[in-house]
Amino acid sequence: MTTIIDGKAVAAVLREKVASVVAQIGAQQGVQPALAVVLVGEDPASQIYVRNKHAATEKSGMRSIAHKLPAETSEDEVVALVRKLNEDEAVDGILVQLPLPDHISPDRVINEIHPDKDVDGLTEANAGRLMLGKDGLVPCTPQGSVILVKTVTEKLSGLHAVVVGRSILVGKPLSMLLLAENCTVTMAHSRTKDLASVCREADILCAAVGVPRLVKGDWVKKGAIVIDVGINRIEENGKKRLVGDVDFDAAKENAGAITPAPGGVGPMTIACLLRNTALAAARRRGVAVTV
Ligand code: GUN
Numbered sequence: 001m002t003t004i005i006d007g008k009a010v011a012a013v014l015r016e017k018v019a020s021v022v023a024q025i026g027a028q029q030g031v032q033p034a035l036a037v038v039l040v041g042e043d044p045a046s047q048i049y050v051r052n053k054h055a056a057t058e059k060s061g062m063r064s065i066a067h068k069l070p071a072e073t074s075e076d077e078v079v080a081l082v083r084k085l086n087e088d089e090a091v092d093g094i095l096v097q098l099p100l101p102d103h104i105s106p107d108r109v110i111n112e113i114h115p116d117k118d119v120d121g122l123t124e125a126n127a128g129r130l131m132l133g134k135d136g137l138v139p140c141t142p143q144g145s146v147i148l149v150k151t152v153t154e155k156l157s158g159l160h161a162v163v164v165g166r167s168i169l170v171g172k173p174l175s176m177l178l179l180a181e182n183c184t185v186t187m188a189h190s191r192t193k194d195l196a197s198v199c200r201e202a203d204i205l206c207a208a209v210g211v212p213r214l215v216k217g218d219w220v221k222k223g224a225i226v227i228d229v230g231i232n233r234i235e236e237n238g239k240k241r242l243v244g245d246v247d248f249d250a251a252k253e254n255a256g257a258i259t260p261a262p263g264g265v266g267p268m269t270i271a272c273l274l275r276n277t278a279l280a281a282a283r284r285r286g287v288a289v290t291v
Contacts (some may be wrong), residue, residue, distance in 0.1 A: 002256065033281035083112060
């Protein structure tokens with residue numbers, strides 16, 4: 001029997017835990033943790049993401065502060081806002097929604113965020129901490145992926161994890177997190193020779209490449225845990241639909257456990273953002289918590 005990993009259900013449990021941490025911080029410190037979200041321009045997808053983050057933040061008991069700036073805002077003005085939020089005692093987490101308009105360097109803006117408020121885990125400081133095995137804030141999608149793996153196996157130590165994709169947002173940090181769990185990690189990518197054979201070696205197979213159904217059913221070892229990070233819009237038989245980077249129907253025949261896409265890793269991303277915000281608030285305010 002293959003376990004279909006229900007990301008929505010796992011995310012709901014995590015959000016409950018976050019809400020209780022938020023309540024604990026409120027009881028001990030008399031403050032309501034706050035997440036500031038900066039959105040520049042009118043990108044329709046970004047507007048939806050920001051709306052969803054706002055609703056989820058408020059539902060967890062935290063304050064959500066939106067800064068919506070016009071597309072023509074200068075890079076210096078965005079940097080000035082980030083610096084102001086760094087200094088603001090009431091703000092625990094800062095998220096600058098990507099992509100930014102073309103005239104603004106995401107690199108410069110992201111790295112202006114104070115690492116202790118960087119709830120996306122995207123600053124060079126937090127990437128460095130992850131690499132060095134030090135405490136920091138970890139990118140949300142990779143963190144969510146590891147939490148999902150842990151719902152089906154407690155002991156990751158010694159397992160061979162193959163991560164397909166080496167992006168800054170997912171592949172690289174996910175590889176570091178799996179290494180920290182004592183997995184033997186292979187980082188595969190578009191130039192990997194005989195990707196199918198590499199994938200067949202995986203006890204944990206993670207796909208984060210943005211290619212619809214790249215990972216075929218016979219690339220999955222019998223009993224492997226398959227984490228599909230991809231969400232791709234395709235048109236099939238005249239209908240628009242979302243599919244992952246894994247050919248789910250075929251892969252589930254071999255997998256021991258597999259995430260659907262959508263409904264797997266996706267819901268974990270916002271839940272981990274809330275977790276990071278609550279953790280950032282607890283650390284900064286000296287409250288001992290576990291989430
Ligand atoms: N745009 C799409 N995904 C993300 C994300 O995880 N963080 C930020 N800041 N922007 C995004």
